[in-house]
Structures are given as structure tokens and as C-alpha cells.
Amino acid sequence: MNPSLDLPGLGDRRLRLPRPSGGDPGALPVVAGLTLIAVVFGSLNGHFLSSENLTNLALQMAATGTIALGIVLVLLLGEIDLSAGSVSGLTAVVMTVLNVREHVPSGLAVLLALGAAALVGLTHGLMFTVLRMPSFVVTLAGLIGWQGLMLYLLGRDGTINLPFDGPVSTLSDTWLPTWLSWAFVIGAGTVYLVTALLVRRARARTGLPVSGPVPLALRTFGLVAVLAAAVAVMSGDRGVPLTLVIFGGLVVLLDLVLRLTLPGRWVYAVGGNAEAARRAGIAVARVRLLVFVASSVLAGAGGILAASRLSAVNQSSGGSDILLNAIAAAVIGGTSLFGGRGRAYAALLGILVIQSVANGMLLLNVDSSVRFMVTAGVLALAVAIDSAARGGRR
Amino acid sequence: MTAPAPSAPVLSARGVGRSFGAVRALDDVTLDLRAGEVTALVGDNGAGKSTLVKILSGVVVPDAGRIVLGGEPVRIVRPHDARALGVATVHQDLGLCENLDVVANLFLGAEPHRWSLLRSLRMERAARDLLASLDVRIPDLRTPVASLSGGQRQSVAIARALLGEPRVVLLDEPTAALGVEQTAQVLALIRRLRDRGLAVLVISHNLADVRAVSDRIAVLRLGRDAGVFRTAETATETVVAAMTGAGAAA
Numbered sequence: 001m002n003p004s005l006d007l008p009g010l011g012d013r014r015l016r017l018p019r020p021s022g023g024d025p026g027a028l029p030v031v032a033g034l035t036l037i038a039v040v041f042g043s044l045n046g047h048f049l050s051s052e053n054l055t056n057l058a059l060q061m062a063a064t065g066t067i068a069l070g071i072v073l074v075l076l077l078g079e080i081d082l083s084a085g086s087v088s089g090l091t092a093v094v095m096t097v098l099n100v101r102e103h104v105p106s107g108l109a110v111l112l113a114l115g116a117a118a119l120v121g122l123t124h125g126l127m128f129t130v131l132r133m134p135s136f137v138v139t140l141a142g143l144i145g146w147q148g149l150m151l152y153l154l155g156r157d158g159t160i161n162l163p164f165d166g167p168v169s170t171l172s173d174t175w176l177p178t179w180l181s182w183a184f185v186i187g188a189g190t191v192y193l194v195t196a197l198l199v200r201r202a203r204a205r206t207g208l209p210v211s212g213p214v215p216l217a218l219r220t221f222g223l224v225a226v227l228a229a230a231v232a233v234m235s236g237d238r239g240v241p242l243t244l245v246i247f248g249g250l251v252v253l254l255d256l257v258l259r260l261t262l263p264g265r266w267v268y269a270v271g272g273n274a275e276a277a278r279r280a281g282i283a284v285a286r287v288r289l290l291v292f293v294a295s296s297v298l299a300g301a302g303g304i305l306a307a308s309r310l311s312a313v314n315q316s317s318g319g320s321d322i323l324l325n326a327i328a329a330a331v332i333g334g335t336s337l338f339g340g341r342g343r344a345y346a347a348l349l350g351i352l353v354i355q356s357v358a359n360g361m362l363l364l365n366v367d368s369s370v371r372f373m374v375t376a377g378v379l380a381l382a383v384a385i386d387s388a389a390r391g392g393r394r
Numbered sequence: 395m396t397a398p399a400p401s402a403p404v405l406s407a408r409g410v411g412r413s414f415g416a417v418r419a420l421d422d423v424t425l426d427l428r429a430g431e432v433t434a435l436v437g438d439n440g441a442g443k444s445t446l447v448k449i450l451s452g453v454v455v456p457d458a459g460r461i462v463l464g465g466e467p468v469r470i471v472r473p474h475d476a477r478a479l480g481v482a483t484v485h486q487d488l489g490l491c492e493n494l495d496v497v498a499n500l501f502l503g504a505e506p507h508r509w510s511l512l513r514s515l516r517m518e519r520a521a522r523d524l525l526a527s528l529d530v531r532i533p534d535l536r537t538p539v540a541s542l543s544g545g546q547r548q549s550v551a552i553a554r555a556l557l558g559e560p561r562v563v564l565l566d567e568p569t570a571a572l573g574v575e576q577t578a579q580v581l582a583l584i585r586r587l588r589d590r591g592l593a594v595l596v597i598s599h600n601l602a603d604v605r606a607v608s609d610r611i612a613v614l615r616l617g618r619d620a621g622v623f624r625t626a627e628t629a630t631e632t633v634v635a636a637m638t639g640a641g642a643a644a
Contacts, residue, residue, distance in 0.1 A: 206515045208522070262510045265494075269502055272491035279473070279489050280503030340493035 029385050030333055030349040033378070037353065041360030048360050051236030057352075057359050058234060059172070062243035063088075063306035064322055065351035068329040069254055070298030072347050073291050075330055076258075076271045078339020079135035081295045083124065083142030084326055088303030089318020090150040091117040095304055096160045096313045097153055099168065106167040114300050120146060121296025125289035135292075143323070151315060159314040162307065172309040175239035181231040184245075189224040196220070243305055248348070250298070255344035267291060272340035302326075328375065329354050332382040353378060402465065404429050404593040405450065405481060405562045410459030411617075412445055419445045420617045422459070427562055427593040432584060434608035434625070435597045438637055441614040443597050447564050450595070451483035452476035464561075482555035483564040488547055492540035496532055497521045499539050500554045524553055528586055545576025549583055562593045569603050581607045601630055613637055 041048040067084050074081040095113035098104040104112065120142070127138045154160065162169050176184070196216050203210045234240045258264035266287045269277040278284045306322075307313050331337060332353050333346025357378060361371045403426035411421045420442040427433055437443050448454035450461070452470040460467050463479055470476050476483065490499050497514075498505075500521050506513040521535055530549040532542065539547060548568055555563055568584065569577045584607050587594050598604050604611060605625060613620040613636040620636045634640075 202515055206519050208515065208518055260512055260514075262505055262507045262512060265498065265505060265512060268494055269491050269498075272493035273489070276489040276491055277503065281474075282503045340491065 027334060027345065027349060029382070030346075030353060033332075033353055033381075034349070034356065037356045037360065041356070041363070045360070045363045048363055051233050053359065053363070055234045055237040055239075055241065057355055058230075058244045059241050059309065060355050060359065061351050062241070062247040063302045063309065064325050064329065064355075065247050065347055066250060066302035066305055067299045067322065067326040068333075068347035068351055069250060069344060070295035070302075071326050071330040072333070072335045072342055072344060073254075073267065073298070074135070074295045075335045075337060076267050076339060076342055077288060077291050078271050078274075078337075079128070079288075079291075080139065080327075081124070081142075081292070081299075082136065082139040082323065083120075083146055084139075084295065084299040084302075085318045085323030086143050086146040086150065087117055087120050087296050087299040087318070088306065088322065089313070090120070090146045090153075090303070091300030092303035092307035092313045092317050093150045093153050093160070095168070096162060096307060099166070100160055100162065110168070110304055113304065114297055117296045117300030118293050120300075121293035122289065124296065125292035128292065129285040129288050147319070150317065154313070154315060159312060161312045164311055168304070168308045169311040172241070172243055172305070172311075174242040176242065176245065178231075178235045178239060181235060181240045184240075185224060185227045185231055188227060189220060192223055193220045243308070246305070250301070251344050251348045258344055263287065263290060268340055299326075325351075325354050325375075328379045328382075331386070332378060334382075334386070336386050337383065338386075350382075401428050401430075403427055403462075404464060406462040407446065407450060407456075408460050408462060410446070410449055410456040410461070412449065412454060412456050412458070418617055420449070420456070420614075423614065423617070423619050424459075425595075425612055425622075427595055429561070429593050430588055430591045431609045432588050432594045432596060432607055434604040434611045435595055435614065436599075436601065436604055436611060436633065436637060437614035437620070440616075441637070442617040443614055444566070445617075446614065447483070447566055447595070447597060450476065450481060450562075451564055452481075477558055477560075480559070480561040481564065482558055482560035482562070484548075484551045484555050484566065484568065486566045486570065488551040490539050490547060490551060493538055495538055496525075496535040496542070496550055499550055500524070500557060502554070504557065520557075524556065525549075528553055528556070528583060530583065543576060544572050545579040548572065548576075548580050552580075552583055552587070556587075560592070562595070563587055564595045564597075566597050567599065568596060569598060569600060577603060601633060604633075605630065615639055 038049065047053055067088055070084055071081060091113045094116050095109045098109040098112055099106055124135075124138050124142055127133050128135050193216075196219075200210050200216070231240060258267065266277065266282050267290075269280070269282055270284050270287050274284055277287075303318055307317065310317075329350030330342075330346055331350065333342075333348065333350030335342030335346040335350075354375060357374055358371060361374065405427045407423060407425045409422050409424055411423065412419055423442065423446060425433070425435070425446065435443050435446065445454060449456045450470070452473040452475050455471050461470055462468070463481075468475075468479055470479065470481070473483075491502060494502070497518050501517050506516050518535065525532065525535075528549070530546075530553060532546055532550070539550060542550070552563070552565065552568070565584065568580050572580060581603060584594060584596060588609075596604070596608060608625045611623045611625055611628065611633055613623070613633060615637060616639075620639070623633060623636075
């Protein structure tokens with residue numbers, strides 16, 4: 001008898017949705033959805049694909065997208081953070097109160113406010129890991145409580161304006177000069193290609209299989225093409241907004257941390273099978289604490305970006321549909337609600353979908369009632385894809 | 395076949411026992427595991443098989459008897475102690491993260507790293523070498539474990555146990571819930587562990603699998619020793635009789 005164990009697909013064929021090489025349902029459905037949105041709204045309203053509108057879209061994305069990044073992290077653990085909206089509002093108010101009322105320099109005020117957000121996240125994490133409260137309840141209490149604290153800090157006025165020419169407000173009104181944008185595109189493409197080639201060489205030296213040069217060339221070309229298209233469009237208007245660069249930088253940074261570092265690997269392990277992770281010697285509680293802190297800090301950063309754009313904080317900061325949009329963005333982007341599957345890029349792709357739908361419908365003068373229903377449909381579809389992908393593997 | 399030379403046992407449980415409340419789950423049981431030998435542990439439900447394995451793997455602490463490793467008495471009170479002494483356990487639920495790929499699962503919790511950066515290439519190289527040395531073939535090590543067959547998953551879990559360079563491997567029901575073909579794969583892998591000179595303990599309900607892979611069969615009945623048999627010299631009926639207590643010493 002042949003002693004080999006290689007018996008692929010042996011009477012055990014499972015239904016598997018076509019997946020890109022990443023191994024998850026991945027970005028394919030979202031990219032298809034975005035294309036569809038562009039075609040539909042573009043044909044219904046000529047202004048949708050204009051430079052001005054797409055630049056507005058980019059501006060609108062950064063704040064909620066940053067909050068969604070934190071949600072992605074929490075979802076990777078198979079948990080939920082309902083407090084992200086309130087924490088974003090609270091952080092923005094703390095920053096503004098320090099800056100405007102207490103005359104703390106802007107940069108220091110931002111850092112202190114983010115530190116406060118970290119404390120908030122640590123509180124959530126301790127309630128979850130030490131008191132063993134369900135994350136749903138912990139962050140539901142946070143949703144209500146931190147909003148209360150925010151209203152208390154705002155005081156009777158209910159609104160605090162940030163100086164229009166102050167550093168925080170200027171952040172949202174800073175645009176990359178065209179030459180810098182193009183330099184950035186070329187730089188990103190070069191870094192990507194060189195890194196990939198170095199990894200390829202290292203793999204070959206270690207005797208590991210390497211993929212052919214064609215997929216690499218295609219991926220590099222794709223990256224440069226997408227970035228170039230974005231820069232070309234936005235340079236036709238005011239340019240690339242700095243807040244978009246900040247958001248994009250956070251997405252890339254978080255993706256690298258999740259994929260290449262020890263804590264990142266542990267987040268996936270705990271989200272996939274917490275008991276197995278614990279038995280393998282991973283400090284599960286510490287990973288969970290870290291994620292809740294990161295989620296609140298990212299929510300806080302999103303809140304500061306929102307305050308910067310508005311040049312003010314008020315009673316509705318971090319309120320209304322910000323939290324729901326952030327969660328929807330993370331899920332639509334391909335983060336599994338069941339934990340362990342998803343990438344940081346989900347926040348970027350998901351928020352693109354949500355803002356495009358919202359923006360397109362505003363242009364068409366569609367009532368917000370319809371907008372909500374369409375957003376709900378998109379969200380339901382995304383979760384259906386997630387469930388089907390997961391069900392197919394069990 | 396190479397007849398196992400009677401050598402000193404690597405790991406021994408001597409007269410171990412353990413009660414849970416009023417129930418004496420295990421009483422005065424002695425078990426020897428020798429290098430290069432597969433010992434099967436069989437018994438009906440509630441015979442104490444799991445308790446004995448839990449004692450050897452540090453999950454349960456015995457209240458009587460002692461454990462001897464390489465001639466020295468040892469204390470195993472935590473799973474970590476067992477691992478540190480070179481006793482690796484593959485539990486029935488395998489303890490794999492289904493969302494992670496094969497390489498990530500092999501190194502789970504013991505990832506080589508530098509400044510918190512994963513050494514992915516080193517891990518993949520070591521994973522390939524390990525799986526090749528065990529003749530476990532998985533087409534793509536970068537696919538999530540969720541998409542592997544049951545036999546492949548079991549093989550990954552066993553391979554992971556070997557990364558710590560253990561002397562003893564305890565396998566809890568390795569062929570339960572596997573099809574015929576996949577069972578054959580896993581049994582072949584168990585034989586390879588024996589050929590590497592490891593002491594292997596296999597818990598199983600399936601006497602056909604036990605016959606196919608083991609050198610000795612240790613039988614437990616109602617928490618007590620019910621005999622140790624050389625597989626090659628013993629008829630299945632004798633083992634069944636020992637398990638059920640029917641016609642004692644038939």
C-alpha cells in the first residue's frame with residue numbers, strides 16, 4: 001500500500017465559494033458592489049463621478065472609516081463594540097475642552113484625549129476579561145454612559161467651536177499638492193514591488209515555492225492604477241485630502257500589524273478558537289484587553305477627525321448613525337461577525353460602499369427613508385455572503 | 395515486523411488512582427509506555443481511559459500512585475509540566491484554529507519571532523520539513539485548516555505535538571469520526587511516530603484500528619487494570635472479554 005497521506009478531496013468535497021488567494025471570501029464581492037454602485041449612480045446622475053463629488057466622498061470617509069477600523073479588530077475576536085460612536089464623541093469633546101477651554105496646545109490635547117480613549121477601552125476590556133461580562137453588555141453600557149459623560153463635559157452650551165485657523169481644523173482643510181500626490185503613488189508602487197521582490201528572493205533562498213512574476217506584476221500594476229486613478233480624480237478638484245492619507249495610513253499600518261506581528265497572529269487565533277489559543281499558551285485575556293484598547297483609541301481618533309471636519313463638537317458628536325455605519329462598514333468590507341476572519345482593508349472598502357450609497361442617494365434627492373432601506377439591503381447581503389462562506393466550510 | 399525489544403519504559407504510571415466525589419474513577423492502575431512502541435488503551439465508556447490520559451497530560455492530578463519518567467519520579471500537575479517533560483497530547487478536539495492556515499496552526503503559541511515580527515519564512519520552511527518527514531502531504535500549507543479533511547486535520551494536530559520534540563505522544567481517539575481511507579492515513583502516521591522511536595499511547599474505541607496499529611493493548615475496566623496483552627499474540631475475543639468482564643480470564 002502506498003503510505004502517502006496525499007488524498008486530496010477524498011470523498012470529502014466541501015462546497016467552497018470561489019475565493020481569492022487570500023483564503024477568505026475577501027474583497028471580491030465588495031469590489032463588485034463598488035463597481036455596480038459607480039455604474040448605477042454614475043448613469044443616474046452625471047455629478048456622482050465628478051472630481052468634486054468624489055473628493056467630498058473621500059473627505060466624508062475618514063472619520064467613520066477610522067472608527068470602523070477599531071470595529072474590525074473587535075469583530076476579529078468575535079466580539080462587538082457598541083460604544084465606539086460614544087467614545088468617538090467623548091474623545092473629541094475631551095480634546096476640544098482641553099484645547100479651547102483649558103488652552104492646552106492642540107497636539108498635546110489630541111494625545112491626552114487619545115489617552116483618555118485608551119483608558120475607556122481598558123475599562124471595557126477589564127469588565128470583559130476580569131468580570132467576564134459579555135462584550136455586548138459592557139459596550140452597551142459604554143454607549144450610554146460615555147455619551148452621558150460627553151454631554152456633562154459639554155455643559156450647558158452644548159456646542160464648543162474649534163478655532164477655524166487652529167491646527168485641528170486645518171487638518172481637514174489640508175490638501176496634498178499634486179506633485180506630492182504623484183510622488184506618493186510612485187513611492188507606494190516602488191515600495192510594494194521592491195518588498196515583494198525581496199520576499200520572493202528570500203523565499204527562493206529558503207527553498208520555498210515562489211509565485212510567478214506575472215501575478216506580482218499584475219498586483220503592482222493594479223495598486224498603482226487604483227492609486228493613480230484616485231489621485232487623478234482628486235487632483236482635478238482640491239487635491240488629495242490629508243485626512244484621507246491619515247486614514248489610509250492607519251489601514252495599511254493595521255493590516256501589517258495583523259498579518260506580520262505576534263500580537264496580530266494572536267488576535268486571529270483567539271478569534272478563531274479561544275480555547276485552543278489558551279491551551280497553546282497564548283495570553284488570551286491580554287490579547288482581548290489590547291484589542292478593546294485599540295478599538296477605543298481608533299474610535300477616538302475617528303471622533304477627532306470628525307470634530308476637525310466640523311470645526312466644532314456638539315451634543316450630536318459621535319451620535320446618530322455613526323456607530324451603525326462603522327459596524328456596517330466593517331461587515332460589508334468582509335469582516336466575519338463570527339470572529340477570526342477579515343482584514344483591515346474591510347474598513348476602507350466597507351466605508352467606501354456606505355458613503356457612496358449615501359452620497360449617491362443625496363445627489364438623487366432620495367429621501368433618507370429609502371437611503372436607510374438600501375443601506376440595510378447592502379448590509380444584509382454582506383452578512384449573507386459571510387454566512388454562506390462560513391456555512392460552506394462546516 | 396520488528397518485534398519490540400523489551401526495554402525499560404519511558405513513561406510509567408504506577409498504581410495511580412483518582413476519585414471524583416464518591417466515584418473512584420481510577421484505582422491502582424499501572425501502565426508502561428516504551429520507546430518505539432504503540433500502546434493502545436481500550437475500555438468501555440467510563441472505564442477510566444480519559445482520566446488516565448488526563449493524569450499523564452497534567453490536566454488531572456492523581457490522588458494515589460506516582461508517575462515515573464525515564465526512571466525518575468516526576469510531578470505533573472499542569473499541562474505545562476507534561477509538555478516540559480516531553481509528554482505531548484493530542485486531544486480529541488485537536489485544538490486547531492480553523493481560520494488559520496496549516497503553518498500558523500503548527501506554531502500556534504510558539505511562533506518564532508524577532509522584535510514581535512513573525513518569522514514567516516522560517517516557520518513555513520520548518521513546517522514543510524516536518525510534514526515531509528512524516529509523509530503528510532497537504533497541497534497548500536497556506537489554506538485555512540477549515541478546508542482540510544478530517545484526516546489532514548488530525549495529521550496537522552499530531553505534527554504540531556511533535557514540534558516540541560517529545561518522547562511520549564498521547565493520542566485521544568485519533569480515528570474517531572474519520573472515514574476508512576482517512577483512518578488509514580492516520581494509522582500510517584502513528585506507525586511513523588513509532589518508527590521515530592517515540593512512545594505512543596492511542597486511546598481508541600475501535601478494536602480493528604487498535605489491532606492494526608498497536609504493539610500492546612492495555613485494558614481498563616471500571617477504573618481498574620484488566621490486563622495488558624501483546625497485540626500479535628492475542629485474539630480480539632480475549633480483549634473484548636477483558637473489556638466487558640465476560641468469562642473472566644477465559
